Amino acid sequence: MSTYAISDIHGCYNELLAMLEKINFSKSDRLILAGDYI
DSSP states (O other), rough: OOOEEEOOOOHHHHHHHHHHHHOOOTSSEEEESSSSOO
């Protein structure tokens, strides 16, 4: 299990998905979103 933190997504949903795919994010991993989602 890994923990990842990211902020300032600013509505870049497709880019977020691409990043999660690149790091091989799995269901056992944890993603912390620190704000500025839209």
